[in-house]
Amino acid sequence: QVQLVESGGGLVKPGGSLRLSCAASGFTFSDYYMSWIRQAPGKGLEWVSYISNSDTKYFADSVRGRFTISRDNAKNSLYLEMNSLRAEDTAMYYCARGTWFGEFYFDYWGQGTLVTVSS
């Protein structure tokens, strides 16, 4: 069955960096578009970044220039490199798979990894 497992979250100081990983299994990872979506504590969902199966990348305005998305199809893994972190980046970060009927619909999600930015 499809599984997405995020890791790499934790407590980081403002201005710091963190690298999130998402391990995928149960499907042909290289065929699918993938995204990172975050949710601040008690708040709604915010799309963060997208990478296509041909390495096209998009970012939300709130993270562009600070975050980088990448994938390693040989390792069935998705990554989010986060730099210059701010308090407002504090959130649960989910990796999510884009659907075959629309790359910006999300049919499978991981359980998330929590990032806390605080001094």
Added chain:
Amino acid sequence: EVLLTQSPATLSLSPGERATLSCRASQSISSYVAWYQQKPGQAPRLLIYDTAKRATGIPARFSGSGSGTDFTLTISNLEPEDFAVYYCQQRSSWPLFGPGTKVDIK
């Protein structure tokens, strides 16, 4: 830039009742709307896409409708497991989620 609003913010209903959730866009987004269900401590689950198409494994009591700027998720005959937060999402441009509607037990 498209904005999404959802109403009501909270809907208090009893099991067996019908839930009608609204999602409104600030400009036309064609039929590119999805609905997700999120329970506490869990990731969201895709229910509906392209306004009215049920995702794999979603019960028939969930249905979607609408077009242009106004969209509705209807849950007929609420089951105990349906009490959750529901988000609409548009994909006509960058993915954008609405603020959510909480369906709680009356």
